[in-house]
Amino acid sequence: MINVDRLIFEYPNLRALDEVSFYIPQGSITALVGPNGAGKTTLLRCMAALEQPVSGDIRINNIDVLEHPRECHRIIGYLSDFFGLYDRLTVRQCLHYVARAQGIAEEDCAAAIARVSKGLHITDRLDVLAGTLSRGLRQRVAIAQAIIHSPRVVLLDEPASGLDPEARHELAELFLELQQQGMTLLVSSHILAELEAYSTDMLVLREGKIIEQVTIKAHAHAQDFKLVLASPVENLATLLQQIDKIKLLKNEYNQTVLLQVQGDSLQQHELLKNLLAQNLPVCEFAKITSNLQDTYLETIRHRS
Ligand code: ATP
Numbered sequence: 450m451i452n453v454d455r456l457i458f459e460y461p462n463l464r465a466l467d468e469v470s471f472y473i474p475q476g477s478i479t480a481l482v483g484p485n486g487a488g489k490t491t492l493l494r495c496m497a498a499l500e501q502p503v504s505g506d507i508r509i510n511n512i513d514v515l516e517h518p519r520e521c522h523r524i525i526g527y528l529s530d531f532f533g534l535y536d537r538l539t540v541r542q543c544l545h546y547v548a549r550a551q552g553i554a555e556e557d558c559a560a561a562i563a564r565v566s567k568g569l570h571i572t573d574r575l576d577v578l579a580g581t582l583s584r585g586l587r588q589r590v591a592i593a594q595a596i597i598h599s600p601r602v603v604l605l606d607e608p609a610s611g612l613d614p615e616a617r618h619e620l621a622e623l624f625l626e627l628q629q630q631g632m633t634l635l636v637s638s639h640i641l642a643e644l645e646a647y648s649t650d651m652l653v654l655r656e657g658k659i660i661e662q663v664t665i666k667a668h669a670h671a672q673d674f675k676l677v678l679a680s681p682v683e684n685l686a687t688l689l690q691q692i693d694k695i696k697l698l699k700n701e702y703n704q705t706v707l708l709q710v711q712g713d714s715l716q717q718h719e720l721l722k723n724l725l726a727q728n729l730p731v732c733e734f735a736k737i738t739s740n741l742q743d744t745y746l747e748t749i750r751h752r753s
Pocket of ligand 1: 460461463465483484485486487488489490491492
């Protein structure tokens, strides 16, 4: 979905992006992380066709961003780290203005406003002046503006900054919803604990170079589970392979296995019931959570 190839960007006295190359698959949520000054904002601005790099290539959904910036704007949503709202407009007017600017027909604007304001929990603020909103509410309105035209790709620069814990949790849920709708997200943030909740991939940038790209979750709605039995079961692999929506990743001595499990917590519960119903002596069935913060710190330390 996103392909960046040997991208170089220079400010007057500084090379901010140095031969940056990466690929982001459709439907993923990629965390863009790195220390202050790594080049995250510059990279997102280049991808949003707001900066002209020295050289390199950026393709989003096969559109050459540098050659066709207008076309690119139609399919991406972008939230800047420092954004402005029209303070003297109401939230509804702000959203209406952006909807029209994004080419949404007048008769479809009300539905688009209702959809995004519901997703961002700002329905009760639609008739309030933007200038009177708190920092967190302004952030929500700005995110609503960024996605009002249902873009295929959403680029968000520090979207959680200024949000309270509850709003950050809701934001994580919104990102997963957007992903379910087929959107591809690239999210820059320093709040690794939150990125962990929804990111499928992580891109680590330092001093203008990509130093790591890792997959955190193979699939947003698949979780890795460790299943441990009290004693080995000879036909364990065959038995597990017959169960729907699970994939056997590793089998140690027919007693400890690693499974990829599709579905939500209810389906995970059903799976556990199924395993017990097969008389498997289950003594442990636990979700394996990758630790994005550890991976990140390890990468940064390793490459110092
Ligand atoms: P942060 O996490 O602090 O937001 P960042 O990873 O987003 O940082 P950028 O804002 O892209 O990093 O900055 C990359 C480098 O480019 C930094 O060294 C920064 O000082 C420099 N830089 C950014 N904007 C400009 C500018 N307008 N003119 C000159 N240098 C700039």
